[in-house]
Amino acid sequence: MSQKLMNSLSSILCPLCNKQTNIITDQESGEIICTACGSVITNKFHLDNVDWLSTDSEEINYRDRTGAPTSLAKYDRGLSTVIGKINRDASGRQIEMSMRGRIGRWRTWDARTQTNDSAKRNLQAAFIQLYMMKDALGLPEPAIEKVAYLYRKIQERKLVKGRTIRGALAVASYIACREMGIPRSLREISKIANTKEKEVARIYRKVMFELDLKVPQVDAVKEVIKIGNLCGLSEKTKRAATKLMVSIMKTEVFAGKNPMGLAGAAIYISSKNNNEEITQSKIAEIAGVTEVTLRHDLDILLSISESIAIPK
Template identity: 25%
Template structure:
């Protein structure tokens, strides 16, 4: 999905400036007013696999927080004024209608979740392969019936996060939550369930997974990044990072490497991109200093 800045034809209600949509947010150029929080994808609809559901229904009330039975429902009422053939006919209709309704609801959920996953992977700019994996995770979740009572948005976010983890292209949970419609708690609940039921092959996060991303955000030279990678490898071999925040470890190694190469950055700056405080960053920085 392209992450582009596009001009909108409408003008900002506050100052008549030109709103732009960027990274999923529509923001006014002039006054910074956020007009639309969510990314609307006008691209061709994307379906995951060669599934045979060709006649998807896409009408009806918009899904809210998807508890199991919210959304549209049409019941065929029971009447005492019928009997005999007619009564049996309507019983059959009711049965079939309910079956059909459940199947379309399931499909609608899937379409909704896929769109959300698609939006998230776009905002977080992760590769298409991971996006597809996230969708396949969601289908597995549906098949295992672990969505019941939990929010769709949470599962969408959790699937994206999980797909990143298994592909070793980690984003922090915070990063995903920030882009997601789900709350942190919903995402957490969904991710826990996903992990528990599907037994995902997820090990501890290697701090090195964050290095290249942080390094490029700080515009550090490749020498520094490579050096930081060595530091991280050394620390993990010594087992010096039990239980530490991997994001903080990455930041510490990056900072240490930058200092060594005489690059001018502050702990505060490095901490900002890694979303940790200078204090936590310092902990591994000191460990690195002890190494040599």
């Protein structure tokens, strides 16, 4: 316990027994108690200009400080310091004029040393674009941390050289979405990143080979719900399509097939059974497949309709 805290406790007077020598502090609850009469003097004890103290009885001699959490989505992980432009010291007093010129030079060199490394400059530019893509993709903070982690891995293996930052970010975003089960297609991410889908696919194959990653398969049930929402279908149709997709996944037809095409076919069959008009071309466009693929998957589903129960 700090000396400031001990001095402050020694100056507290118990209002019942008027004694100062029997005052103790409960480290778990923060209550100030008089041991002579047992009264609780105050529930919470606040002192000005005192550091945060650990409430753990085993670590009471260690001081804990609060602050912003570290983040992989910051080029410096949120740990670097910056000399600001306010001409005041830590206590709030004005800095003397004779020292301001020297501090200005320190500030200049501090700003230069923050970004004198090409890798740091690359991360700084990449994570600025990442937060611009965050709202468009609707990704949560854990997904952003995962994207930042993957991008750092891509940079460490020097896979960014010769490729655009946006392309590498799009690949990291796609892999993170696949691993976390977020339904985002490669075409959708490429469009938001303003990058050609072929270029992103090329970088994706390179990254998967170099980093030896194993990403899970696309969740077809989530894709059915996503396509149904974008098509503006009713909840009844989406539930029927979801049940049909679950039945399809239990058969051998699902093996080796594009789940987006089967999801689109399930949506089309369910919409027809519930008398909702929607064209194959619209479903194919939203699902990211061609009409030929959609019709081929429809033929397959209709051929096995006797073995699977098509809900209505």
